[in-house]
Amino acid sequence: DGGITQSPKYLFRKEGQNVTLSCEQNLNHDAMYWYRQDPGQGLRLIYYSQIVNDFQKGDIAEGYSVSREKKESFPLTVTSAQKNPTAFYLCASSPVAFKITDQPQHFGDGTRLSIL
């Protein structure tokens, strides 16, 4: 079945450590997104990528980094510079980039990151 796979489901980070969250999609979608979800705050955009080897900062990019070397993969690194990383991280994708008509995003089941 086509879909978005995020791993791991749960992740723990020690102080000063970088951690990487995986996101893979087999939907052949061009665009991919990372969101952070905190209780009572909805989803906030961290980074997005409309095409391979290109990505843009979202609203809360500080302390995070991404890469887009393959169409199906968009990993997110939470660096030690992110002082409050405890949250639920969601990856999403949408079919086509650079078109006037928008396309709805589809989400993975998330990774919950906690601090040890």
Next chain:
Amino acid sequence: QKEVEQDPGPLSVPEGAIVSLNCTYSNSAFQYFMWYRQYSRKGPELLMYTYSSGNKEDGRFTAQVDKSSKYISLFIRDSQPSDSATYLCAMSAAGGTSYGKLTFGQGTILTVHP
């Protein structure tokens, strides 16, 4: 002031009730409007997707968009316990650098009790 405002609830209704969920927004450039349902410890799943103003119906769900009032609604008829979830509204402007960028409401927690 947030671009999208959504009453977080929680909202508790008896089975069979009609549920009304609402969002208001301030950005007149928004043209695409979505409702997502999110179960606990899961990712959001797309429920309804509408463009510009008007109504859209899908089974027990009806989405309404009133761009003149900057107000969107989701109605759930004959609500079921399986509808218990967090409902998120989301919206997007068209094209350019805003492409694909969704702005979400805070989410409304709904419980339907038997």
